[in-house]
Amino acid sequence: MKITIQNVWKTKSIEADNGKLRELKLLSDINIEFCGSCIQAILGPSGSGKTTLLRLINKLDSPDKGHILIDDVPINSIPPRQLRKDIGMVFQVPALFRGTIFNNLSFGPILYKKEFNTEQAKRLLKIVGLNDIDLSRDIDSLSVGQQQRISFARSLANEPRVLLLDEPTSALDPSAANNLLDLIKKINKEMGVSIILVSHIMEHAQRIADFICLLVEGRIVENGTASSFFKQPQTGIAQKFIRGEL
Amino acid sequence: MEFISLDYYDVLFALFLILIPIGISFKVRLGIEKEILIGTVRTFIQLMIIGYILKYIFDLKTWYFILLMVLIMAVVAGYNAVKRQKRKIPGLFSIVTISIFLGSGIAMITLIALILKVEPWYKPQYLIPVSGMMLASAMNGAALAIDRLMGETKNRRWEIEAALALGASPFKSINPLLREAARAAMMPTINAMMIVGIVQLPGMMSGQIIGGVEPVQSVRYQIVIMYMLTTSVTISCISVLFLFYRKLFTKDEQLDLDVL
Numbered sequence A: 001m002k003i004t005i006q007n008v009w010k011t012k013s014i015e016a017d018n019g020k021l022r023e024l025k026l027l028s029d030i031n032i033e034f035c036g037s038c039i040q041a042i043l044g045p046s047g048s049g050k051t052t053l054l055r056l057i058n059k060l061d062s063p064d065k066g067h068i069l070i071d072d073v074p075i076n077s078i079p080p081r082q083l084r085k086d087i088g089m090v091f092q093v094p095a096l097f098r099g100t101i102f103n104n105l106s107f108g109p110i111l112y113k114k115e116f117n118t119e120q121a122k123r124l125l126k127i128v129g130l131n132d133i134d135l136s137r138d139i140d141s142l143s144v145g146q147q148q149r150i151s152f153a154r155s156l157a158n159e160p161r162v163l164l165l166d167e168p169t170s171a172l173d174p175s176a177a178n179n180l181l182d183l184i185k186k187i188n189k190e191m192g193v194s195i196i197l198v199s200h201i202m203e204h205a206q207r208i209a210d211f212i213c214l215l216v217e218g219r220i221v222e223n224g225t226a227s228s229f230f231k232q233p234q235t236g237i238a239q240k241f242i243r244g245e246l
Numbered sequence B: 001m002e003f004i005s006l007d008y009y010d011v012l013f014a015l016f017l018i019l020i021p022i023g024i025s026f027k028v029r030l031g032i033e034k035e036i037l038i039g040t041v042r043t044f045i046q047l048m049i050i051g052y053i054l055k056y057i058f059d060l061k062t063w064y065f066i067l068l069m070v071l072i073m074a075v076v077a078g079y080n081a082v083k084r085q086k087r088k089i090p091g092l093f094s095i096v097t098i099s100i101f102l103g104s105g106i107a108m109i110t111l112i113a114l115i116l117k118v119e120p121w122y123k124p125q126y127l128i129p130v131s132g133m134m135l136a137s138a139m140n141g142a143a144l145a146i147d148r149l150m151g152e153t154k155n156r157r158w159e160i161e162a163a164l165a166l167g168a169s170p171f172k173s174i175n176p177l178l179r180e181a182a183r184a185a186m187m188p189t190i191n192a193m194m195i196v197g198i199v200q201l202p203g204m205m206s207g208q209i210i211g212g213v214e215p216v217q218s219v220r221y222q223i224v225i226m227y228m229l230t231t232s233v234t235i236s237c238i239s240v241l242f243l244f245y246r247k248l249f250t251k252d253e254q255l256d257l258d259v260l
């Protein structure tokens, strides 16, 4: 699925200490096209608006101005539930439902009245690298890293065509993070799921992304293929980011 | 039936006794003399006014005036339940009032028409106190339900958004929280059924007994009232939650973070 973002602005009014409302610019004039079948990384320091941008694509928020098109269809003319079935999102926090692992994994299939048995659940767990875990485990008994993987598997159970991943490796140690990244690559290649990966860690994008854009203070400052991003960054800000000075 | 009637001298004597809490508050520096005094005065004025209103209504004997009184009580109950909310939510008042009316209405009709078989049905001696009790419980239930749902939604925002992001409807995504809110709002009434008669005698029952009603008879009344209160609370909670949860979502099926 091709995702086009045109002239998108997003502000938020927040209450300042003196009680007055202040307009905070979260995203300013975002223009970008995400290719239909690749891995696109959105890099940027914390607070640069990455999560905000991702939420717009899944329609959990709406832009103040501008257009978002999915395969050239304006997002506003797609019913939210249909859109969200096709475009899955994995949050920065695990956001699991209370109950067991199986309760969580079966949520989507039950919603769409698809058959879902323990075999399928185990297969999903295997994909996310949780091989010997009991499906009836309560999610409260899991580590945050495990929860994050369950949350990833839960989105996969929906068989989405696009996956929006918001820092999916943030609670994992480096080797587990690399495993998950390789797995994301595999899902992209073997299942044809387009990936939009948000991260503030450059190496993650370097490892798997085909395209990279750099978001700083709500603006896209650099956008192109992964190799050109690292070999010949166009802007001073991108060079700084690559040197780890941002 | 026999009971001891009170005149204003008796009330005046009790008023003197209020000097004791005021004195204690002053002496041990609780600093709540003013509150006690205001409370004392308000109790007097509010109850005197309602006493005369009731006397007037009891004399009227026209059904629409009595029904109007019940309606006013329902609206006041709705207003009170909404007043507790810090955020102004458009339409909340009508949602709450309708729910309170629905819950207490069903319980009231059952009680007045089917159980007590009051003739005529609008006889204020029954209708007014019964509706007062039913409305108050429906009001508390509705207010508690909304409070709890707002609190749960704030705490468990991610669960709701995760469900939405998987393609669930707003109702489906907030369903576990609705259940939680309903349980929390109904629990006080259910607990009251557990302990009634053990820890304290309910006000209505005590009143009847003082009024000269035979204890077993007044107990039967109280049992029926308890069951109807539970019915009233349940219906008003479920109704208010069902109508209210939509306010937490935008038309694009997003969790409306500005409402929270």
Ligand SMILES: Nc1ncnc2c1ncn2[C@@H]1O[C@H](COP(=O)(O)OP(=O)(O)O)[C@@H](O)[C@H]1O
Residues within 6 Å of the ligand: A012, A014, A024, A026, A044, A045, A046, A047, A048, A049, A050, A051, A052, A053
């Ligand atoms: N609800 C909110 N209230 C106040 N500020 C917010 C809110 N949501 C986001 N922001 C601010 O918007 C900016 C972008 O946030 P976000 O998209 O989460 O950044 P990122 O995901 O890149 O770390 C940050 O400065 C953040 O503090």
Ligand SMILES: [Mg+2]
Residues within 6 Å of the ligand: A050, A051, A052, A092, A166
């Ligand atoms: Mg973020």
